[in-house]
Amino acid sequence: MKNLRNVMITITSVLGLSVLVAFISNGQSxxxxxxxxxxxxxxxxxxxxxxxxxxxxxxxxxxxSNGKIKVHVYPNEQLGSEAEMIESVTLNDLQMVAASAYSQYNQRMSVFELPYLFNSYEEAWEVLDGEVGEKVAEPLLEDNLRVMAYFENGFRHVTSNKPIESPEDLKGLNIRTPEFPLSLSTFEALGANPTPMAFGELYMALQQGTVDAQENPVANTYASKFQEVQDYLNFTGHQYMPLPAAISEEFWQSLSPELQEIVKTNAQKAAQYHRDLIVKNEEKMVKELQEDGMKVVRPPKEDFREKTKGVYESFKKEHGDELVDQILEQVENH
Structure with a gap:
């Protein structure tokens, strides 16, 4: 897609990766x-x-692997958007990706984005690392995608120029969201006007008043300096989003059992390392945002949760009750 193979060769040439002498797809390493x-x-x-x-x-x-496997990392969408990179893995033109946009292949993956599904990181991790995480990921194998581990995206919170203390404060608010169905339906249920747009356009849109608010994990708010154009960080915690890391199934099957174990075990270690980094750094980032003048609001979540119950009913109507009920039961028994 989009001459991705040629792009790969160009990039590796520029980086001087002289060890790369062949690029073989069709299931081969x-x-x-x-x-x-x-x-x-x-x-x-x-x-x-x-x-x-x-x-x-x-x-x-x-x-x-004693140097048997060499990992070349391409950050910052160097190889295309998240959706494009996932597609490259399905074609075995890229070996591995960490991204969120899997719903084009498996709508059930979005179950983890249901509003107020989890109360803590620990609840989410227990579900993702267990039977439910495996069950949700299994259909992706049909598209040559094997989920190795769930990295972290975190809980999403609203930033705005007025405090959000109840769902009524969201009524009529123009808020930028990603173009994910559950993000749109969640904010519609809360009475806001969700407005999808590219993340790269968001700072300017907030600055110019094209949208009134946005919602993202704290790390994204911090990295994008939204405190310069938003007055309030509202800990709505309305959605949790994991970041599945998937490997090409064809590439995976070309590895020896020993190398498979090395890749899988260390993907899981790196995922937990990522989770721990996010949790550790979040407090520091919030403090720095406050020092820059951002006010923190921590609204009670009961009314928000009540307003978004209809999102669950719609999801269950389309995908059935079993998966949602299994997650809710596990969370209750956490």
Missing amino acids: VQSNDEIILRFGHGAAESNERHLAIMRFKELVEEE
């Missing part, structure tokens, strides 16, 4: 002599915790 090249793409900047965690994966895999 990209190999040079005795080395296996695993190319890993993602959409975050080099300063982001996501990149740091993937670099940790690279370090562990290369060390434990």
